[in-house]
Amino acid sequence: MNLNDLMPLMKRRQDGGLGFERFRTDPALTGLSWPDDVLRDFLYEHGDHGPFVDDYGHLDLSTITWTLESIPTVDFHTMPTGESEAGLIEHFAQHPVHWVTVRPPQVGQHWNDHGTWLRPPLLIDRRTLNPGGIGLQVLEGRTRVGVLRGRLREQLYVASEHAAWVGRS
Known part of the structure; x- marks a missing residue:
């Protein structure tokens, strides 16, 4: 799983219908057992930020x-x-x-x-x-x-x- 795989989830967040509490329990994130602070800062806040995706989009998130x-x-x-x-x-x-x-x-x-x-x-x-x-x-x-x-x-x-x-x- 990488950032590109999560773009549909990011789109739902951008559209304003997905607060962090719902975001963190989305089935797309089931493979990640990350602390909430990390989920919020890495994915919820920056997961679709262009330079961030350029630098980290290739990472296999499930291995971190x-x-x-x-x-x-x-x-x-x-x-x-x-x-x-x-x-x-x-x-x-x-x-x-x-x-x-x-x-x-x-x-x-x-x-x-x-x-x-x-x-x-x-x-x-x-x-x-x-x-x-x-x-x-x-x-x-x-x-x-x-x-x-x-x-x-x-x-x-x-x-x-x-x-x-x-x-x-």
């Missing part, structure tokens, strides 16, 4: 297992995102305070209190994308990772580790 992991800050310093949106993380890193203030107030409060994001981003083991790949790649959460990089650059409080959902084959 997701675990919530603690990732050291240093690992995010140069972590890439998909080729179709290269440079987007650094775009967000240029104005980290702005990108936090346009979110609900609890997002900024969480950064100030805990030095990290409120919701874990999605990362993917690059070997899942390419057998010769090394390290992790930001699949979803480019704004969050950009804010982290920008906060580091501006010497604002950043925790030493951050929760992230990590997908591996």
Whole structure:
């Protein structure tokens, strides 16, 4: 199963007749035992986004297992995102305070209190994308990772580790 196989489901979501609760129980997703956070961010929110499909449309979704992991800050310093949106993380890193203030107030409060994001981003083991790949790649959460990089650059409080959902084959 890949993103193209799910396009009829994405179309129903686009048409507005499919909220997340109904989406997550759709028979088309029966083969996936993914956490709701991952289903929401990967498929429901981005499963038909053009650049996202360009970068991840080839993946066999049924072979990916997701675990919530603690990732050291240093690992995010140069972590890439998909080729179709290269440079987007650094775009967000240029104005980290702005990108936090346009979110609900609890997002900024969480950064100030805990030095990290409120919701874990999605990362993917690059070997899942390419057998010769090394390290992790930001699949979803480019704004969050950009804010982290920008906060580091501006010497604002950043925790030493951050929760992230990590997908591996």
